[in-house]
Amino acid sequence: MTLSARDVARCGINKDRAGVASSVLARPARNMAPQKDKKPKKSTWKFNLDLTHPVEDGIFDSGNFEQFLREKVKVNGKTGNLGNVVHIERFKNKITVVSEKQFSKRYLKYLTKKYLKKNNLRDWLRVVASDKETYELRYFQISQDEDESESED
Template sequence: MTKQWCGSGDVREAADGDRSFPQERGAAMTAAKPPAKRPQAKSSKKPQVPAKKGKGVKGKGRKGKKLQLKFHIDCRQPVEDGIMNAADFETFLQQRIKVNGKTNNFSNQVTLERNKHKITLNADIPFSKRYLKYLTKKYLKKNNLRDWLRVVAPPTAKDMYELRYFQINNEEDDDDDGDD
């Protein structure tokens, strides 16, 4: 009896005269080994990522221009009509604006100013104009003014919001039905 290797990688025992494997006719192999597997590249090795280059001048030690943001909220119409108090709105913003995840944390980074009907916010840190709109809407909702006022950014000013009345055009028909 001899061992023969078949094409599928199996080793089978066969009699010396047995030609049961057509791919190996007449050749009786003794203790044949399956073909050795090719060595694969090390898959455990992480793909190489190019090293991060230093930012040079833009790094943490940079002392260049300070970030100076200025946003305005114009409350002229509701304040003149007497339905809203600008001082109350200013205190609401002072209590609600978060700096570094904390309320009442203005320090020297954020300041609020009020001139009659205009509120100005100055920030030395990144501050979102959208966040200011969110807080304004929250104030209007709290004081039940959200149904009559909306917060609008004028197309000409990129750093300003205005409080405007909704344009409701109710055309009342004064038609009499002719009931006599």
């Protein structure tokens, strides 16, 4: 089958010097940007939980919370499967979670809130990010003016 010049122009097909039809899309791209080297992935994830204020006030047990984390943290979809991948350490009023596999800071916040709810502390404490790798337990700020206005009504 031979193509006329009009058919060739309509279909976007070019005839090269040998007379063989080749598609415009089959040509190699010109002036491609060089591919940049990808940065190596982060090998360890380290997060801290600062429990100072509630532990000093005696309403929060850091040892019990550490045990809760050891039981509830999932690795490869299974709880109690920490092995050598995730390390949970407690030093005074701070808990450090170090993981060699990807570990989400948001997951740590989720587990902390779950523990607070389980121990009926969720109404008084909240989990706040104090920096990129640290969460802190803080009390809700309740102003005295709101309490007085409610008691007058």
